[in-house]
Amino acid sequence: MRKGKGKFLDKIIVQCDPDLEDLIPGYLNNREKDIVAIRESLDSGDFEKVRTLGHSMKGSGGGYGFDEVTRMGSRIESAALAKDVEGVEEALQELEDYINRVEVVFS
């Protein structure tokens, strides 16, 4: 199971398809990498890269059972399209918070 980084925060329980148990840790790990990549792209002003990463998250989250990832991905995509740095950062913050707190239950 994932380590709760934010130990003072409440956990977010998400139910996922038990068939996907093997894939979920890798999926969440990749989102952590996305967060780092988006921050780097923001620093270098590469909004297109930010947009693509947001777009991908939007497309994949729901399928794995993480509707929030899809929602956040969508926000990142639109904010990047509008070159809205604050908007991207805000969504990114929420995403990071979500990834830290999420606790997957397979049922």
Add this chain to the structure above:
Amino acid sequence: MTSDNSTTRQPRILVVDDDSDVLALLAKWLKDEKFDVVTVSSGKDALAQIGITRPDLVLTDLVMDEMDGMALLSEIHRQKPLLPVIMLSGQAKIPDAVKATHLGSSAFLTKPVEKDELIEQIRKHLHLSGDNSNGKIPFGEDIIYRSSVMAELIEQSRAVADSDITVFITGETGTGKEILAKAIHDASPRRDRPFIGVNCGAIPEQLLESELFGHEKGAFTGAMTQHDGLFKAADGGTLFLDEIGDMPLDLQVKLLRVLQDFQVRPVGSVRSVPINVRIISATHNNLEQAVKEGTFRADLYYRLKVVPLSIPALRERPEDIELLLDYYLERFSRKRGEPKKSFSPEALSHLISAPWPGNVRQLINVVDLCATMNKTDIIPLSMVQKALGEEEGDLRTLKDAKHSFERDYLISVLQLTKGQVASSARIAGRNRTEFYKLLNAHNIDPADFRKPPGN
């Protein structure tokens, strides 16, 4: 026939996505459903896999680096027009979906996709490339064949009938291109809407545009009333553009625009009208050659030729001839209320080996002619030869006709001069050397004309 793919092994799905998380998820879902799954992360790899793993269906992402889903779709349909392709897109953009459908995509789904919806679509479209014997709608019941080459064509046609895919039919004159187009229409969801056929070569160039697209009142001299045009008349149905190769170049540009935008602009109008028409086009010409020669636009050609169907000539399927003869003799007797006639064995074998330059249309004419002219129940060889001879006479080449005229002419002149070459050459307006050459070419000996009759 390609009907046993899905019964001898698990249907194989090729999944294409440059996002490894999506790829892993889709692969997992499909494997759980007992599909055989092959995954690749680019359009280029997908094309390579199609040749190697021969998938039964392709599931592809729309937006990818290098080759996107749309380019992949059009390349797949160039190579394998019947392979179902399901597109996945991050955005539900209507123009993309419309374009994909007309390029031959089977379905267009939006990400994130629901597992159940995806599986349902895959199962639905696998039927397209697989066994169609459970098809509820009969297909082309008046198309008569037993040959495997026709069976394959009918199978392909049936498979594309269900969608809006643009179909391009080639075949010699008289092979039944319009009949096939109508059969596709009748088996399609558009069957209750109009099927309109237009011969692009038969309508004068100036009229064709307004015939197709319509015109406003007063758009040109003689346009007394507003006219809807054939695209509008075929709304919701199918428009069959026969002899598309005869379409003038400037109209080709306009047709291309209609196929891109699904809108027509009547002559003299400033407004475009949306249309919902499936296009089936046909030609007996070699359009590839016309494209090379610049008389047919390449972009239009590729847009029309999404699914190419080629009808074999009758001489390429001789095993069907007896069946066709019998069918049309039966039809003739039913129409006339007369007992059914039949061909003598010699007549039959002559018919089976005939070259049939006019294909099935010629065969129907020959049957009708023989059945009308012959007073007895068995049609003899002589009657068949007569019926075929007339057809062939009409279709003699210019070279053959010239040759035969020249020979007859030389014989007449030599008869007149009683074989005197000098006088004959003078009459023919040639010098003696040239005249001798002509005689040699026709294997005529002037000496034969010098002999007194009877010797």
